[in-house]
Amino acid sequence: MTTQSSSTTKPISLDSIIRLCGDLGPFQLIHLFFMNLISMTAGIVAFYYVFGAADVNHRCRLSPSVWPNDVHYKPINQTHEALINEYIPKGTDGKWDKCMRYTTNDQHRTLINCPNGWAYDRSVFGYSFTEEANLVCHSEPKKSWLNTLMQTGGFSLLMIGSLGDKFGRKRTTIITTILLFVLCVITQIFLQWIPMTVNAK
Secondary structure, three states: OOOOOOOOOOOOOHHHHHHHHOOOOHHHHHHHHHHOHHHHHHHHHHHHHHHHOOOOOEEEOOOOOOOOOOOEOOOOOHHHHHHHHHHOOEOOOOOEOOOEEEOOOOOOOOEEEOOOOEEEOOOOOOOOHHHHHOOOHHHOHHHHHHHHHHHHHHHHHHHHHHHHHHHOHHHHHHHHHHHHHHHHHHHHHHHHHOOOOOOOO
């Protein structure tokens, strides 16, 4: 009489498979970092436009003879608020006009563009490129051009995919990563250490 012995098998789980492949060590972390480097930089660039070229609340600055150094969007006291209400018209939504102010506070006043610049609200986005370059009012279309130029970089993925199929994905990924790193470093060197105007930036 033959007896059939049943061997107990250990249940397979995801933890046992990961343990068999090896724990998460320096080797895996280095590869994980470089595998996600391109996607991380793409996310940073995409979100930079939201804060760098943000749609910030702004109004015309008061004349220095009326209120010196009028750089705060919100009034700092009741006198400041009264002067803003006299010189800055309000729209139907109750907010101050963004691009016009009165010349004087008498009955014969007329509306003009902001000759003294703008006061920006920094409570949400802080100091942004919109404020530095004054991308508001007549210069607001420049923000659309900036967004368009940033998004056109996505068309390079079509070419990178074809190059990856032709020369190999590993080689193409390495070359693309190095190229992006070098270009970013050169760009930051130009922006940080070479004096230039806002229009040149």
